[in-house]
Amino acid sequence: MGFSVSAAFAILFTATLLSIGMLYVTTENVYEHVKEATSDYNNALLKAKTSFLEADLYNYSTIPGISLYNITFNVTNKGTTLSPKEWSFIYNGSLVTATGVVDIENKPYLLPGEVILVTVQNVPKDTLVHSLIINTETGCSLKIKWEWVGNTTVGSPKLLISAWYCSVEG
Template identity: 30%
Template sequence: MGFSTSGATAILFVGVLVAVGIAYPVVQTAHEERTRAMDDRDDRALEMRNTAIDLETASYDGSELTVNATNTGSSTLTVPATDLLVDGAFVADGEWTGTVVNGTTGRELWQPGETLSITVTTDDRPDRLKLVTEYGIAETTTEVS
């Protein structure tokens, strides 16, 4: 074996080491990101399984609509992440006249077993209401008294 063969082998070996040295951190980071994403997905799925609401009453008095719902699951929900649809139209959190959680105004956490009351000013009597939690769990009613 001559020097040219040994030299070429050494150059190829160094090239392989450099390539592996560059590729390994990239592969390691990609694996960590994938693992983190799978853990986040599993956490969201668990929260979805532990979330349940009961849309108890919806009443309209000619100018204001009041919706009462109870958190019947075991997940703590946030009021700003809860969405309300009135006759298929999204009513943003900023358009709500007020919210009350278990008799206390201004609370943002909606604990299991507590009742959330949302008040919205509207001119028309709604036919259909839908309340959606931050985890996508929804409850719909067509009974507005």
């Protein structure tokens, strides 16, 4: 008693149909994931290309007899909506991880045209050029450079440059 040819053919035919069906579903899922990833990438690229921050004004505060000062920058959003909670800061070449170095105004979103205050605290009154890089969630950054003009008792900070740059290009 053997297995008939027609039964073997029916099993092979059913297995082939199931395989083709699974292949179709898998291919469709891969296509949808690639399409969704492409859409996410295009949205992120568009946000990066339409984001822009600018440091317009600044002010400072110091206590007489102390060789430290705080400098506050007014950073204006001249592009798309950004999320300051997702920003990171590099002060004088070091990533800021401790509180009390850079203080940012508490805003969940920075809408186009809005201003946010960013304060660098306890900056020494020396002749070195200081820098602050504000890295946004778009991959773009605002770099601010300034120096103290004067001595430790009399003087004021002077803004040297403020530049926006994006390493994300597509």
